[in-house]
Amino acid sequence: MSILVFAELADGVVKKTSLEAVYYGAKVAEMLGGTNTVIAIGNASETELAKLGNYGATKVLHAGDSKLESANIMAYSEVLTAAAKSTGATVIITAKSSLADAVTARTAGALKAGVVGNVTELPKLDNGFSVTRSIFTGKAFAETTINTDIKVLALKKNAITPVTSDSAAPVEAFQADVNDTAFGAKITETLKATGTVPLPEADLVVSGGRGMKGPENWQPLLDLAEALGATTACSKPVSDLDWRPHHEHVGQTGVKVSPNLYIACGISGAIQHLAGVNSSKVIVVINTDPEAPFFKAADYGIVGDVFDVLPKLTAAVKAG
Amino acid sequence: MKILVCISSVPDTTAKIGFTDNDTAFDSNGVTYIIGPYDDYALARAVELKEQSGGTVTVLNVGTASSDPQIRKALAIGADDAIRVNAEPTDSYFVAEQIAHIAKDAGYDLIMMGRETTDYNSGVVHGIVGELLGIPSLSPVMELTIDGDKANISREIEGGKEKIEATLPLVLGCQEPIAEWKIASMRGIMSARKKPLNVVEPVGETLTSISSYSLPPAKGACKMIPAEEAEKLIELLRTEAKVI
Ligand SMILES: Cc1cc2nc3c(=O)[nH]c(=O)nc-3n(C[C@H](O)[C@H](O)[C@H](O)COP(=O)(O)OP(=O)(O)OC[C@H]3O[C@@H](n4cnc5c(N)ncnc54)[C@H](O)[C@@H]3O)c2cc1C
Numbered sequence: 001m002s003i004l005v006f007a008e009l010a011d012g013v014v015k016k017t018s019l020e021a022v023y024y025g026a027k028v029a030e031m032l033g034g035t036n037t038v039i040a041i042g043n044a045s046e047t048e049l050a051k052l053g054n055y056g057a058t059k060v061l062h063a064g065d066s067k068l069e070s071a072n073i074m075a076y077s078e079v080l081t082a083a084a085k086s087t088g089a090t091v092i093i094t095a096k097s098s099l100a101d102a103v104t105a106r107t108a109g110a111l112k113a114g115v116v117g118n119v120t121e122l123p124k125l126d127n128g129f130s131v132t133r134s135i136f137t138g139k140a141f142a143e144t145t146i147n148t149d150i151k152v153l154a155l156k157k158n159a160i161t162p163v164t165s166d167s168a169a170p171v172e173a174f175q176a177d178v179n180d181t182a183f184g185a186k187i188t189e190t191l192k193a194t195g196t197v198p199l200p201e202a203d204l205v206v207s208g209g210r211g212m213k214g215p216e217n218w219q220p221l222l223d224l225a226e227a228l229g230a231t232t233a234c235s236k237p238v239s240d241l242d243w244r245p246h247h248e249h250v251g252q253t254g255v256k257v258s259p260n261l262y263i264a265c266g267i268s269g270a271i272q273h274l275a276g277v278n279s280s281k282v283i284v285v286i287n288t289d290p291e292a293p294f295f296k297a298a299d300y301g302i303v304g305d306v307f308d309v310l311p312k313l314t315a316a317v318k319a320g
Numbered sequence: 321m322k323i324l325v326c327i328s329s330v331p332d333t334t335a336k337i338g339f340t341d342n343d344t345a346f347d348s349n350g351v352t353y354i355i356g357p358y359d360d361y362a363l364a365r366a367v368e369l370k371e372q373s374g375g376t377v378t379v380l381n382v383g384t385a386s387s388d389p390q391i392r393k394a395l396a397i398g399a400d401d402a403i404r405v406n407a408e409p410t411d412s413y414f415v416a417e418q419i420a421h422i423a424k425d426a427g428y429d430l431i432m433m434g435r436e437t438t439d440y441n442s443g444v445v446h447g448i449v450g451e452l453l454g455i456p457s458l459s460p461v462m463e464l465t466i467d468g469d470k471a472n473i474s475r476e477i478e479g480g481k482e483k484i485e486a487t488l489p490l491v492l493g494c495q496e497p498i499a500e501w502k503i504a505s506m507r508g509i510m511s512a513r514k515k516p517l518n519v520v521e522p523v524g525e526t527l528t529s530i531s532s533y534s535l536p537p538a539k540g541a542c543k544m545i546p547a548e549e550a551e552k553l554i555e556l557l558r559t560e561a562k563v564i
Contacts, residue, residue: 010478074456077447098477102459102493105447108413114527115412117442130531135440139337142440143532154444185456185486190477198478204564228564246462246497247479252333252438253357253496261563271334275438278536282561284553285542295542300556304547316551320558 001034004089006080007052007060008071008100009042016201017095019055021155023162025093026056027122032091037061039083039174041076042068046171053169055162061087061174067183070190071099074182077106082176084111084150092152097200104154114146117154137252137275156279157200157258196231199248204230205259205280207250208238209273211266211287211306215243220310221265227317233257235267251276265306269294286310321375321466323366324426326419326433326445327394328356328409329387333438339533346533355390358434362492364499365464366432367398373466375429376400382409382418388517395512396504402515407522410529412440416448417524423453428489429469435460435493446493456486459493 005025007018014022022038029036038057040049042064049060063079080103084092092107094100096117108115118134120141130145134156199205206225212218225232232248239249250257252275262280266287267273274297277283285298286309295301302309331337331351338347355363366377379399381387384406391402405418423431431453436443443459450457462481463474466488473484476495504512545553557564 073447073458074450077451098460098475101443102447102457105412105444105459106451106457108444109416109448109451112413112527115442115444115448116528117444127531135533136331136337137438137441139536140339141534141536142530143534145529145531146527147529148527182456185458185484185490187482187484189483190480191482192477192480194479196479200478240497247476247481261557261561275333282557282563284557297539298542299540299561300553301542301544302547302550302553303544304550309547309550312550313554316554317564319551320554 001029001032001091002087002089003029003034003036003091003093004084004087005036005038005057006092006094006100006103007038007040008095008097009040009044012044013048014040014044014052015095015097017097017157019162020157020160021093021095022052022055022057024122024155024160027160028091028093029058031122031125035059037087037089038169039063039080041079042071049171050168053167054164057169060169060171062171063174063176067178070187072183072185072187073099073102073106074185075178077103077110078178078182079176080107081110083174090150092150094154096154096156101154104152108152111150112148113150113152114148115152115154116144116146118156119153120156120159122160134279137256138278139275193245193247199231199233199250199255199257202231202257203260204228205233205257205261206230206263206265207233207235207267208244208265209235209267210237212238217307218244220307220314224263224310224314224317227314235273264294265310267294268292269297321369321373321430322428323369323375323377323430323432324380324423324428325359325363325366325377325394325399326380326431327359327363327390328434328437328439329353329381329383329390330356330437330439333357337535343532343534353386353390355393356434356437358436358495360501361496361498362432362434362494363394363397363399364502365494366430367502368499369466370398378403380405380419380422382407382415384408391517392512393504395515396508397502398508400515402517404517404519405522406519411526412442412444413448414524414526416445416452418522419445419449420452421523423449430488431491432494435495443493446491450491453491455489455491457491457493458484458486460495461492462495462498464492464498
């Protein structure tokens with residue numbers, strides 16, 4: 001059996017969610033008895049890629065052609081498909097992301113492979129090949145059997161916690177003929193916030209709602225986030241009002257997060273907001289209204305004014 | 321411009337999720353169905369493009385007769401006609417295959433849909449359709465303007481967005497803020513009744529199957545910390561929850 005994992009690169013570094021996918025691939029390879037090949041597309045050093053051995057890669061294929069420097073959905077899916085064919089992969093694993101979701105979809109289409117997204121556990125093999133996936137935006141799970149020879153799985157963040165070793169993986173160059181038409185859709189500009197972990201990958205998130213009362217009041221929230229090393233987020237009205245950038249909006253129609261810690265400041269906890277955050281491991285809610293629905297979904301709650309509570313929390317983090 | 325908008329019919333976002341038949345089927349008892357929230361954005365932008373520069377908007381749903389109210393709503397919002405592929409939308413590949421089959425020789429300039437459905441959240445139908453038709457697919461698209469046969473798109477990426485130039489035809493998985501949601505007017509609702517809704521039979525096959533459903537374990541009670549002792553929270557997060 002041959003497993004193939006798509007490792008996504010960001011500025012030459014393998015993304016954390018992809019490291020989880022590589023480790024997940026190693027576990028599946030163990031279950032099925034096979035190899036765990038990783039394909040990395042774009043710019044990265046051989047040292048960075050060899051480190052994927054720590055996460056259980058048996059071999060890393062590197063498609064480093066300069067044409068592949070920018071993350072083009074069509075070109076990347078052609079490379080992933082070519083790698084799947086050349087390695088004879090029967091299980092292809094990706095980690096959910098804005099790029100990987102689109103690439104996964106086209107690859108599954110090209111290979112006519114059954115595809116399952118938001119996978120939360122290792123597969124079960126007792127009756128064919130089935131996986132548990134999160135559905136209804138985290139409100140339920142479905143045990144799904146994939147009936148094709150090639151199976152494509154997109155993992156949800158935090159589905160597995162990697163245990164690393166110190167083995168390195170051999171890195172081989174991978175050449176795929178990418179059709180010129182794939183480059184027809186051209187990326188002309190990338191606008192990206194720098195400095196913090198992107199929201200979908202963040203382990204710690206501090207989020208603000210309309211209770212923060214205005215964009216000029218965000219400093220106490222930013223201070224707590226900085227002290228914790230957390231990424232900031234917001235509710236939909238906050239981004240609709242342009243208090244915060246759109247990419248911070250979490251919820252059903254925004255980014256879905258599954259961090260270890262989600263701190264909600266002045267957010268009521270409407271069902272559409274919860275839909276994006278309910279897979280967080282621990283939820284903290286700070287709200288003046290003891291009846292705010294968010295307290296029902298929370299692990300820890302403080303009934304209080306965010307402007308009194310946040311500085312106290314920041315001071316406690318710094319003191320610790 | 322000829323636009324195909326694919327819509328899903330999904331439980332209302334506030335619906336209570338439960339299962340029946342020994343957890344093998346979704347319990348639709350008392351559940352209201354709506355057009356998928358992301359699909360609604362795609363539809364709204366398609367109608368705006370038609371209003372700006374002419375053309376037609378056809379709405380497509382893979383579903384049973386129970387989706388007809390959502391299809392009529394899409395017609396009321398501004399689509400010109402509709403196609404329903406008469407089948408339970410059981411699997412992403414299956415749905416994509418129906419869309420690709422209908423679009424194959426029909427000459428659509430744009431095939432628009434939501435980035436994902438809010439029931440199964442797979443977010444892969446757009447890409448499979450693009451691959452099956454051999455044309456580019458882009459998602460999640462948050463801005464779209466058309467100039468002749470050129471599309472200017474901005475796509476959400478982690479922590480930002482990227483701008484893309486592409487040539488039609490394209491498949492797009494859409495999300496906000498691509499357009500403002502549209503509400504059907506009384507005139508729209510009246511005229512929707514007379515617009516054609518063609519029902520066709522499915523092709524192709526399902527590649528995956530669901531054997532059972534489950535709900536997450538019930539949440540324990542929330543531990544309340546008095547605001548005056550807020551700093552205790554940090555200690556609990558360190559020692560009890562062990563998340564910082
Ligand atoms: C189809 C659909 C999709 C949607 N998708 C999303 C989505 O993806 N994400 C999302 O967030 N919403 C979404 N919404 C909107 C959602 O229903 C809520 O309107 C929204 O989440 C409310 O945001 P909020 O909690 O910031 O604001 P509010 O509901 O106004 O709540 C503000 C809260 O702050 C508290 N507060 C006020 N002052 C203070 C203070 N000084 N200190 C502490 N607390 C204070 C208040 O008690 C209140 O609970 C969607 C809605 C629909 C219909």
